[in-house]
Amino acid sequence: xxxxxxxxxxxxxxxxxxxxxxxxxxxxxxxxxxxxxxxxxxxxxxxxxxxxxxxxxxxxxxxxxxxxxxxxxxxxxxxxxxxxxxxxxxxxxxxxxxxxxxxxxxxxxxxxxxxxxxxxxxxxxxxxxxxxxxxxxxxxxxxxxxxxxxxxxxxxxxxxxxxxxxxxxxxxxxxxxxxxxxxxxxxxxxxxxxxxxxxxxxxxxxxxxxxxxxxxxxxxxxxxxxxxxxxxxxxxxxxxxxxxxxxxxxxxxxxxxxxxxxxxxxxxxxxxxxxxxxxxxxxxxxxxxxxxxxxxxxx
Amino acid sequence: xxxxxxxxxxxxxxxxxxxxxxxxxxxxxxxxxxxxxxxxxxxxxxxxxxxxxxxxxxxxxxxxxxxxxxxxxxxxxxxxxxxxxxxxxxxxxxxxxxxxxxxxxxxxxxxxxxxxxxxxxxxxxxxxxxxxxxxxxxxxxxxxxxxxxxxxxxxxxxxxxxxxxxxxxxxxxxxxxxxxxxxxxxxxxxxxxxxxxxxxxxxxxxxxxxxxxxxxxxxxxxxxxxxxxxxxxxxxxxxxxxxxxxxxxxxxxxxxxxxxxxxxxxxxxxxxxxxxxxxxxxxxxxxxxxxxxxxxxxx
Numbered sequence: 051x052x053x054x055x056x057x058x059x060x061x062x063x064x065x066x067x068x069x070x071x072x073x074x075x076x077x078x079x080x081x082x083x084x085x086x087x088x089x090x091x092x093x094x095x096x097x098x099x100x101x102x103x104x105x106x107x108x109x110x111x112x113x114x115x116x117x118x119x120x121x122x123x124x125x126x127x128x129x130x131x132x133x134x135x136x137x138x139x140x141x142x143x144x145x146x147x148x149x150x151x152x153x154x155x156x157x158x159x160x161x162x163x164x165x166x167x168x169x170x171x172x173x174x175x176x177x178x179x180x181x182x183x184x185x186x187x188x189x190x191x192x193x194x195x196x197x198x199x200x201x202x203x204x205x206x207x208x209x210x211x212x213x214x215x216x217x218x219x220x221x222x223x224x225x226x227x228x229x230x231x232x233x234x235x236x237x238x239x240x241x242x243x244x245x246x247x248x249x250x251x252x253x254x255x256x257x258x259x260x261x262x263x264x265x266x267x268x269x270x271x272x273x274x275x276x277x278x279x280x281x282x283x284x285x286x287x288x289x290x291x292x293x294x295x296x297x298x299x300x301x302x303x304x305x306x307x308x309x310x311x312x313x314x315x316x317x318x319x320x321x322x323x324x325x326x327x328x329x330x331x332x333x334x335x336x337x338x339x340x341x342x343x344x345x346x347x348x349x
Numbered sequence: 350x351x352x353x354x355x356x357x358x359x360x361x362x363x364x365x366x367x368x369x370x371x372x373x374x375x376x377x378x379x380x381x382x383x384x385x386x387x388x389x390x391x392x393x394x395x396x397x398x399x400x401x402x403x404x405x406x407x408x409x410x411x412x413x414x415x416x417x418x419x420x421x422x423x424x425x426x427x428x429x430x431x432x433x434x435x436x437x438x439x440x441x442x443x444x445x446x447x448x449x450x451x452x453x454x455x456x457x458x459x460x461x462x463x464x465x466x467x468x469x470x471x472x473x474x475x476x477x478x479x480x481x482x483x484x485x486x487x488x489x490x491x492x493x494x495x496x497x498x499x500x501x502x503x504x505x506x507x508x509x510x511x512x513x514x515x516x517x518x519x520x521x522x523x524x525x526x527x528x529x530x531x532x533x534x535x536x537x538x539x540x541x542x543x544x545x546x547x548x549x550x551x552x553x554x555x556x557x558x559x560x561x562x563x564x565x566x567x568x569x570x571x572x573x574x575x576x577x578x579x580x581x582x583x584x585x586x587x588x589x590x591x592x593x594x595x596x597x598x599x600x601x602x603x604x605x606x607x608x609x610x611x612x613x614x615x616x617x618x619x620x621x622x623x624x625x626x627x628x629x630x631x632x633x634x635x636x637x638x639x640x641x642x643x644x645x646x647x648x
């Protein structure tokens with residue numbers, strides 16, 4: 051339980067509702083800003099005006115998926131009011147307060163470093179990234195079904211990268227009966243992909259593997275689906291890029307050649323906000339609990 | 350090869366383009382009506398004006414998915430002209446001519462019976478229905494992903510019916526990591542569903558199985574998702590009805606109770622027209638070939 055733990059939650063979207071629900075269930079004292087436009091109740095959380103005094107006795111400060119932008123603005127979908135996090139807010143936080151976000155921009159990182167506060171980026175964690183890869187893969191399948199005139203079943207599909215997202219994507223495609231090639235860099239990934247019934251190849255031989263491909267799912271966040279690769283694709287091919295912005299595809303050249311290429315970052319919050327919220331809520335509540343126990347033990 | 354075989358193809362959508370391609374590839378003599386608005390070429394098929402004389406020496410007459418409506422009108426997406434099949438056309442067909450369609454309405458059935466012509470309904474065939482169940486299941490997954498805020502993975506899903514479509518639907522859900530209950534009527538289906546790792550139950554116990562369901566995929570074409578069943582569903586549940594119109598769901602009551610219920614017939618032609626066209630083309634060309642050989646042998 052999180053009885054007595056003070057949590058301040060600022061902004062966000064439907065995913066944060068799951069976080070609020072979970073923390074209230076665990077008896078934390080939850081104060082929220084940026085939810086004044088929400089029509090439903092908030093399971094016992096307290097609405098508050100955004101003000102420095104809120105930050106005084108906070109044990110955990112929760113920011114949304116993308117913590118703040120480069121000016122400190124916090125994204126809010128349930129309010130029209132502006133939430134801007136600045137030094138004066140952070141200065142009031144107790145030294146033991148941990149700041150949690152999905153991923154941090156330099157602005158937020160600098161704020162935390164300046165005050166020597168612990169910053170946790172949840173989307174960096176392997177467990178969160180693996181859980182998030184599930185809605186990502188389902189969203190990618192949805193986009194593939196919408197943008198092709200063939201079935202996934204029996205298609206010549208290719209997944210670039212065999213990390214946390216690539217692994218899930220390849221399995222989802224296999225689950226629907228696609229033929230799945232997996233582009234890897236490491237020999238242990240080659241071995242695992244082979245063991246799982248995929249057709250692995252090394253990324254260095256990508257060009258030679260693109261001649262007869264219906265679908266490419268890229269998970270590698272550097273330029274990999276280059277103009278040269280796109281020039282070699284059959285005209286029916288569709289590229290779905292799941293890497294963080296700006297993706298790993300030469301979108302300009304794809305458009306010029308008439309190849310459909312779609313950048314689709316942030317799918318979990320779009321296709322399955324409830325599941326994505328639960329993923330964050332589960333991880334977050336465990337981390338806050340661990341932190342509370344540590345502090346209680348004087349560690 | 351189908352050299353010398355005279356085929357007349359009337360109307361239809363993108364699926365028929367695959368049929369035309371395949372038949373021309375096999376060297377049949379293909380005449381088409383209802384494609385004058387098409388911008389691309391037709392692989393050697395001849396465009397013709399809709400006229401009785403076209404019917405004179407035809408070996409195979411091909412109509413689209415829904416052959417004709419109740420007035421004899423043939424659905425065409427590539428033409429604005431009206432194609433109306435009447436007795437005077439059918440009267441000119443040679444007695445050995447076979448008429449192929451997806452499914453026939455009484456109007457078409459009566460026309461063929463009146464002249465004692467063989468009518469083949471392709472969607473009635475087990476092989477075609479099984480192949481078509483693949484794009485149907487993928488379309489249903491797409492609708493499910495679009496209409497829920499959770500992932501298919503880990504969801505409590507239910508498939509009603511374990512026939513040609515139910516079997517594929519259950520496997521597709523399992524492939525994405527859903528927990529899959531399957532409602533069956535026959536003990537051999539119960540056994541098979543159990544062997545495949547699903548959780549089977551008898552339809553007679555449907556009500557007792559609906560308490561904690563996220564998604565219902567119905568494939569049974571009689572009223573089965575009744576008001577009583579819908580009243581017992583959790584409010585988050587989504588019903589996707591894949592049975593032929595009017596489906597097996599009390600849509601009126603679902604709307605009243607605020608349960609999302611979607612009738613989604615004819616998915617193959619919508620989500621994967623190329624694959625759906627190939628399914629028809631493969632089956633059709635084999636049937637015409639078999640027929641030609643039989644006639645050649647004087648059978």
